[in-house]
Amino acid sequence: MKNSISQIKKALIEKKISVGELYDEYLAKAKSGNNNSFNLVIDKENNISSINYSQNRYDNGNPLPLDGIPLGIKDLFCTKGIRTTASSKILSNFIPNYESFVTQQLLNDGSIFIGKNNCDEFAMGSSNETSYFGPVINPWKSKNSQKDNLVPGGSSGGSAAAVAEGSCVASMGTDTGGSIRQPASLCGIVGLKPTFGSCSRWGIVAFASSLDQAGPLTNCVEDAAYILNSINKHDFNDSTCSNHQREDYLIDINNSLENKIKIGIPSDYLEDVSEDILNQIDNTKKALSKHGIEFVDVEFKTTEYALSTYYILAPAEASSNLARYDGVRYGVREDGESLDDIYLNSRTKGFGDEVTRRILIGAYVLSAGYYDAYYRQAQKVRRLIKNDFQRILNEVDFILTPTTPNEAFKIGDKLDPISMYKNDIYTVPTSLAGLPGISIPSGLSKNGLPLGVQFIGNYFKEKTLLQLAALAEKELSFNE
Amino acid sequence: MSNNWEMVIGLEVHAQLKTSSKLFSSSPNQFGSEPNENVNFIDSGMPGMLPVMNFGCIEMAIKTGYALNFKINKYSVFERKNYFYPDLPQGYQISQFEFPILSEGYINIDSVDNQKKIRIERAHLEQDAGKSIHDIDPKYSFIDLNRVGTPLLEIVSYPDLSSADEVINYMSSLRQLLMYIDVCDGNMQEGSLRADVNLSVRKKGQELGTRCEIKNLNSFKFIKQAIEYEFQRQINIIDGGGEIEQNTMLFDTSTGETRAMRSKEFSHDYRYFPDPDLLPVNLSQEQIDKIKPLVGELPQDKLNKYVHNYSLDKEIAKIIIAEKQNANLFEKMISETTVKPKFIAAWLVGDIFAFIKENNLEVNNLNDKTKDITDLLRLISDDVISNKAGKEILPKVLNGEGKPSELVKELGLEQVSDSVELEKIIDDALVGEEENILKFQGGSDRVLGYFVGKCLKATKGKGNPKLINKILLERLKK
Numbered sequence: 001m002k003n004s005i006s007q008i009k010k011a012l013i014e015k016k017i018s019v020g021e022l023y024d025e026y027l028a029k030a031k032s033g034n035n036n037s038f039n040l041v042i043d044k045e046n047n048i049s050s051i052n053y054s055q056n057r058y059d060n061g062n063p064l065p066l067d068g069i070p071l072g073i074k075d076l077f078c079t080k081g082i083r084t085t086a087s088s089k090i091l092s093n094f095i096p097n098y099e100s101f102v103t104q105q106l107l108n109d110g111s112i113f114i115g116k117n118n119c120d121e122f123a124m125g126s127s128n129e130t131s132y133f134g135p136v137i138n139p140w141k142s143k144n145s146q147k148d149n150l151v152p153g154g155s156s157g158g159s160a161a162a163v164a165e166g167s168c169v170a171s172m173g174t175d176t177g178g179s180i181r182q183p184a185s186l187c188g189i190v191g192l193k194p195t196f197g198s199c200s201r202w203g204i205v206a207f208a209s210s211l212d213q214a215g216p217l218t219n220c221v222e223d224a225a226y227i228l229n230s231i232n233k234h235d236f237n238d239s240t241c242s243n244h245q246r247e248d249y250l251i252d253i254n255n256s257l258e259n260k261i262k263i264g265i266p267s268d269y270l271e272d273v274s275e276d277i278l279n280q281i282d283n284t285k286k287a288l289s290k291h292g293i294e295f296v297d298v299e300f301k302t303t304e305y306a307l308s309t310y311y312i313l314a315p316a317e318a319s320s321n322l323a324r325y326d327g328v329r330y331g332v333r334e335d336g337e338s339l340d341d342i343y344l345n346s347r348t349k350g351f352g353d354e355v356t357r358r359i360l361i362g363a364y365v366l367s368a369g370y371y372d373a374y375y376r377q378a379q380k381v382r383r384l385i386k387n388d389f390q391r392i393l394n395e396v397d398f399i400l401t402p403t404t405p406n407e408a409f410k411i412g413d414k415l416d417p418i419s420m421y422k423n424d425i426y427t428v429p430t431s432l433a434g435l436p437g438i439s440i441p442s443g444l445s446k447n448g449l450p451l452g453v454q455f456i457g458n459y460f461k462e463k464t465l466l467q468l469a470a471l472a473e474k475e476l477s478f479n480e
Numbered sequence: 481m482s483n484n485w486e487m488v489i490g491l492e493v494h495a496q497l498k499t500s501s502k503l504f505s506s507s508p509n510q511f512g513s514e515p516n517e518n519v520n521f522i523d524s525g526m527p528g529m530l531p532v533m534n535f536g537c538i539e540m541a542i543k544t545g546y547a548l549n550f551k552i553n554k555y556s557v558f559e560r561k562n563y564f565y566p567d568l569p570q571g572y573q574i575s576q577f578e579f580p581i582l583s584e585g586y587i588n589i590d591s592v593d594n595q596k597k598i599r600i601e602r603a604h605l606e607q608d609a610g611k612s613i614h615d616i617d618p619k620y621s622f623i624d625l626n627r628v629g630t631p632l633l634e635i636v637s638y639p640d641l642s643s644a645d646e647v648i649n650y651m652s653s654l655r656q657l658l659m660y661i662d663v664c665d666g667n668m669q670e671g672s673l674r675a676d677v678n679l680s681v682r683k684k685g686q687e688l689g690t691r692c693e694i695k696n697l698n699s700f701k702f703i704k705q706a707i708e709y710e711f712q713r714q715i716n717i718i719d720g721g722g723e724i725e726q727n728t729m730l731f732d733t734s735t736g737e738t739r740a741m742r743s744k745e746f747s748h749d750y751r752y753f754p755d756p757d758l759l760p761v762n763l764s765q766e767q768i769d770k771i772k773p774l775v776g777e778l779p780q781d782k783l784n785k786y787v788h789n790y791s792l793d794k795e796i797a798k799i800i801i802a803e804k805q806n807a808n809l810f811e812k813m814i815s816e817t818t819v820k821p822k823f824i825a826a827w828l829v830g831d832i833f834a835f836i837k838e839n840n841l842e843v844n845n846l847n848d849k850t851k852d853i854t855d856l857l858r859l860i861s862d863d864v865i866s867n868k869a870g871k872e873i874l875p876k877v878l879n880g881e882g883k884p885s886e887l888v889k890e891l892g893l894e895q896v897s898d899s900v901e902l903e904k905i906i907d908d909a910l911v912g913e914e915e916n917i918l919k920f921q922g923g924s925d926r927v928l929g930y931f932v933g934k935c936l937k938a939t940k941g942k943g944n945p946k947l948i949n950k951i952l953l954e955r956l957k958k
Binding site: 086091096097098100203204205206209210236237238239240317318319320324329330339366367375 | 521524526527528529530531532533560564566569570571572621623714749751752753756757758759880
């Protein structure tokens, strides 16, 4: 069993380990790991003052909430003075002079960054195979073929693999259509995507602004609450960041839910799924029924439209968000004879195939003559999807779904973009609705690979969502 | 013959708003800084940076809405206009497209014989771009991002204008109004106010022709030249059997000619869509109402007041209201004295403006001299000194060389208004003038002038002419 944040803090408080020793332990794993989960690791000497300050706070008996905790940070968060690449060639030399809002909160709470986690290029991908720095390997192997390298999921694949392999205590990821929850599921860890508008997007390399949301990938639900407490704050510099009153997500995490809970299971999500996946839902249902939780069947009317809607809106926003990478002011410039050549060369050579594909799709759906048929129509459908979720969340407190339609697959196995996109079929609708979702490990497949289930709550109901997930986690624990 | 032809013109005016910071970032909004001095991470389009709306720009747009008779929209949306250019760091300009903040306004302008109503389709907020500088180095272009993100209000008229003069009148009325409500400094040389001119030609009474857009004109002179050149160019093409292509034109200020920059087939597809980083602007009626008192008196209100309450000639009133600072100075003087406004106005547009012009001053430079000026005008209107003496003292007063009453004494310019003294002088002057006296009594008025002149000369110009006149008439009629 990997140590949770509260266990590590206890050890630090009781002086069983020092902050420096803790860092050494995780750094050694991060450096020796052969899963390619980091784009960059930070040597101890570069963190030595943070480590010393942290140790002092422990010595003085007033540690901060995340004091000394080694964290991985997806290479999509701008980190001051530390190279931030979005796993793209075009930003492969970019060192920001500012710290993202979210990572600043984590630093303020005493955590120490061990490195920048590999991810899909500009967070576009579901297998972490689109990274300029090469694919990440899932620490899990199928019991039938130990030598096959499997994908960790994506786009926060490096974050998920790093937490699963034990080279950081937790990692900050981002989720646009499932990029936290799907890799968490495939790597057997916990992944939380908060409500859109909970955590500031300021300083996160943008993919699709109306969908991007930061969230933690952790070993346990309680750790997710630790991180959420730190990062879930209002930020005036992000106009889409909500200014509602935040709660303490940690304090009641292990208390039973106060009211009688009703959970809906969307029957339309479970058509044509494998026995492995059905088992996850059945196990979860059985485990929670013991606690008096009621399960009912619900049915969405919009599920079949979600993926196409997502693959219009997200690329549309991306095509515009990525326009700033032109080789003019920062990043990699490929020279040319004319201005247009500089743009063409820098962007053609700077972006990988998946990013190029999505920019082209995005430019197409926004172009004159196609805008109404694609972009505007997709916005309308997005509204219907939101309404669909609201209808169901008026009847039930939470929704239970599989996180992914399948276990981790082999690197290089899914060459066709559409079959890759289908990996996000259970996470994309929640993202479009802006609702919070958490994936927790629910069991192993026949091949001995981890699978997860997703709980979806209403807007800003992270507190009860985490309580429910913590309860389910206790029942479903499958640790090696 | 261009006699049968008429031009149809619509104007897109870009007004830079006088906010202290930019539309979506906290960088200073000011002209004349060192290159790239007023640039932060948002302006330079760094990864992960997000725009935050400056509400001051919304307030200025609302003010403009009141001044230009617009419908002020409670709901407006910022969208992204996507195109690549090195002085556009984000790769898109944030602008309003489908839902502008202002729609359907108008202003009245002076036209050939009467006032003409020019309808305005819309006005929307948007970011300005930076500047590319191509003439420093033979190989490289240089980019100055200071102007990036400066708030612009783009004011789009209907094609209601039909001559260069009307365009100038429209543009100067807009400039005047925007300066009155304090949203734009009106400095065209610095680019605070620029116009794109959309012009087409047609034979009188016929349907609209194909238009060309002349971009980025920043002086009245260039606007007039460009319109006249473009008008003739289009007529020549049609008369020569050709057709007008819908082009975007540049005006070459050195040759006075317009030339095509790009044709419609190469026009950009800007792929507008709502900016997902920003929420739509939702204004309450209270928020809009709150701005109304800040609009203040507009030029037309002042004109009416000056003509009807202060009995000013319309032409003089117009000169005073042309710029808000003139009107402010005028009204300050009125509030400080009982001298008649009409008398003040005559001196203001006459000798005082002439002094300002000769000395390259700003009207505002005189704001702390108004008491001295009105004291001087008091002396003149009370006949303590003559008009001529007033003109002599005025520059000294404006230069701050002394108080009017002291200067009058110092220079010995006080008028002789003592009738006993004047009677004596007049009596002396009439000695030996029997012949002329008879002429006057025989009906020759000209002789009166001769006598007044003689008496004034005897007082060394200090005699009160009105009084001399009066006494002379009494004597002569005897």
